[in-house]
Amino acid sequence: MSLSRPTAGGANNPATVLEADRGAETVGAPATAALAAASKPIPAASAQSPTVEFRKSGRSAAWDDSLSLLDFAERQGLTPDFSCRAGICGSCRTALIEGEVTYFQEPLDVPEDGSVLICSCQPKGPIVLDL
Numbered sequence: 001m002s003l004s005r006p007t008a009g010g011a012n013n014p015a016t017v018l019e020a021d022r023g024a025e026t027v028g029a030p031a032t033a034a035l036a037a038a039s040k041p042i043p044a045a046s047a048q049s050p051t052v053e054f055r056k057s058g059r060s061a062a063w064d065d066s067l068s069l070l071d072f073a074e075r076q077g078l079t080p081d082f083s084c085r086a087g088i089c090g091s092c093r094t095a096l097i098e099g100e101v102t103y104f105q106e107p108l109d110v111p112e113d114g115s116v117l118i119c120s121c122q123p124k125g126p127i128v129l130d131l
Contacts, residue, residue, distance in 0.1 A: 050123045054078060054131040055097055069094075069101070069118035073131060080118060080131055087120035094118050099127030
C-alpha cells in the first residue's frame with residue numbers, strides 16, 4: 001500500500017481518506033438512518049399512538065413513526081443532548097418519569113432505572129420524559 005503525499009489544503013491526505021471510509025461503518029449507519037427519518041414529512045399519528053410528554057418543555061405529542069425518541073424530540077422542536085445516536089456514548093441519557101420504553105438497539109451500557117437513552121429506544125405506551 002502506498003500513501004500519496006498530502007496536497008495543499010489536505011484534500012487527499014490519509015486523514016480525509018479515513019474520514020470518507022468512516023461513513024461506511026456500522027456505527028455511522030444509525031446517524032444516516034436518523035437523518036433520512038428526520039427529513040421525512042411527519043405522518044399523522046393514529047388514534048392508538050401513545051402520547052409522549054416532554055415535561056420540562058411543556059410539550060406533548062402523539063408518537064409517530066420516528067426512528068427513536070431522540071428523533072421524535074427533534075421533530076417536536078427540542079434539542080436534546082446527543083453524540084453517537086447508537087447507544088454508545090450515553091450523552092442522550094434522559095430521566096423517564098413515567099411509562100416504559102423498548103430498545104430497538106441494545107445500548108453499550110444499559111442506563112440505571114429511571115433513565116433511558118433516547119437515541120436507541122421507542123415508547124411502549126404513553127411516557128413522560130424529563131426534557
